[in-house]
Amino acid sequence: MRERVQEALEKVRPFLQRDGGDVELVGVDETSGIVKVKLKGACGG
Template sequence: MERTMREQVEATIEVIRPALQADGGDIVLRSVDAATGVVEIEVFGACVGCPSSDASLEVGVARIIRDRVDGVRRVVNVAVATGGVCAHGAGAADVADGHAGAAAPGVV
C-alpha cells in the first residue's frame, strides 16, 4: 500500500523532530495540500526568533521535507514569532546535520 503525501510528511517530521527538541524546539504538521504541494508546519520553542532560524527552516526543515516527499513544492511555517532565545546558536548548516533549533515564521 502506497503512503499518502500526509503520511510521508508525518514520517519525515518524526526524523526531524529529535534535532529540534534537542535545542528546546519542536515541529507540528498543520496541513498538507497534495494538489498544490503546500505543507503547513508550525515550529516553536527556544529558537523561535533566533537570527539564523529563517535559514535553518529553508536549508534544514523545508529542504529535508521536499527531498523526502515527492510533490512538496512549498513548506510554510504558520507559527507566530514569540521572540525565543536560541539554545546554542545553531546555524543553517547545523539543521541539515540534525543539530538545529526551530524557525521563525516564513514561507520557504
C-alpha cells in the same frame, strides 16, 4: 502524502527537541503540494 511528510518530520523532530523546540504538522494540500508546519519553542543557535 500526509503520511510521508509526517515520517520526515519524525526524523528531524529529535534534533529540534534537543535544542528546546519542536515542529507540528498543520496541513498538507495534496493538490498544490504545499505543506504547512508550525515551529515551536526557542531553538537557539
